[in-house]
Amino acid sequence: MLLPQVITDFRKLAEAADGMAVLTALVESAASDMGFPFxxxxxxxxxxxxxxxxxxxxxxxxxWDRRLIGRGQNVIDPILSIARRRVSGFLWSDVLKRxxxxxxxxxxxxxxxxxxMREGFTIPTNVPGEPEASISFASRxxxxxxxxxxxxxxxxxxxxxxxxxxxxxxxxxxxLQRPLPPRVQECLxxxxxxxxxxxxxxxxxxxxxxxxTYVKSAFRLFxxxxxxxxxxxAVALGYIDFVPSIPPSG
Numbered sequence: 001m002l003l004p005q006v007i008t009d010f011r012k013l014a015e016a017a018d019g020m021a022v023l024t025a026l027v028e029s030a031a032s033d034m035g036f037p038f039x040x041x042x043x044x045x046x047x048x049x050x051x052x053x054x055x056x057x058x059x060x061x062x063x064w065d066r067r068l069i070g071r072g073q074n075v076i077d078p079i080l081s082i083a084r085r086r087v088s089g090f091l092w093s094d095v096l097k098r099x100x101x102x103x104x105x106x107x108x109x110x111x112x113x114x115x116x117m118r119e120g121f122t123i124p125t126n127v128p129g130e131p132e133a134s135i136s137f138a139s140r141x142x143x144x145x146x147x148x149x150x151x152x153x154x155x156x157x158x159x160x161x162x163x164x165x166x167x168x169x170x171x172x173x174x175x176l177q178r179p180l181p182p183r184v185q186e187c188l189x190x191x192x193x194x195x196x197x198x199x200x201x202x203x204x205x206x207x208x209x210x211x212x213t214y215v216k217s218a219f220r221l222f223x224x225x226x227x228x229x230x231x232x233x234a235v236a237l238g239y240i241d242f243v244p245s246i247p248p249s250g
Contacts, residue, residue, distance in 0.1 A: 014163040036137035043131040078105040083134040089123040089154040118142040123157035129236035187214040
């Protein structure tokens with residue numbers, strides 16, 4: 001099946017974009033042509049602080065970002081919260097009607113409608129080891145968005161975000177994940193489960209000093225000095241995941 005020409009044309013232009021200004025102008029034009037005049041492309045953490053390592057671009061109404069931050073500097077926007085737990089793109093109306101929103105979150109949804117963002121489509125763009133991210137397109141119309149238009153916007157969104165990562169140098173120069181020695185991998189898994197060296201020795205049926213040797217090896221391989229840093233780095237780099245029920249041996 002051939003891709004719609006709009007996607008192939010957009011990809012060529014996005015891959016040729018040599019700066020964020022060029023890329024954002026390109027995606028704003030494409031989104032507007034598809035009926036979405038509003039766009040927000042960001043790492044959610046950029047709402048709390050600016051950084052040259054965080055992607056952030058939007059043309060939402062001025063001051064809108066301040067509505068999305070609650071007490072304790074927490075991002076409370078319901079769409080960003082939902083995107084954190086999704087893989088594919090989604091219509092705002094579809095997910096919001098199935099969500100139990102807090103009063104603060106409902107206030108944000110109501111305010112969005114009042115300022116003219118009556119429907120939207122959000123694409124999660126999370127990359128392991130990087131802050132959670134998404135790209136959203138919003139429309140002034142509340143009319144249904146057909147499946148073909150959703151698929152086109154999902155493609156445009158993902159192409160745009162990958163181009164933004166390239167322009168900002170994110171992921172450039174990262175080496176491929178190398179396999180760990182099997183025993184180091186097993187020790188790493190059990191450390192992530194909160195086990196002590198003695199616990200691990202008992203579980204694996206090996207000596208305590210042997211476990212300590214493997215743990216020291218893991219510290220050296222990941223260039224860290226604490227168990228918390230070790231687990232964080234291992235999760236970020238994909239050596240362990242968030243599924244606690246599957247040990248490394250399968």
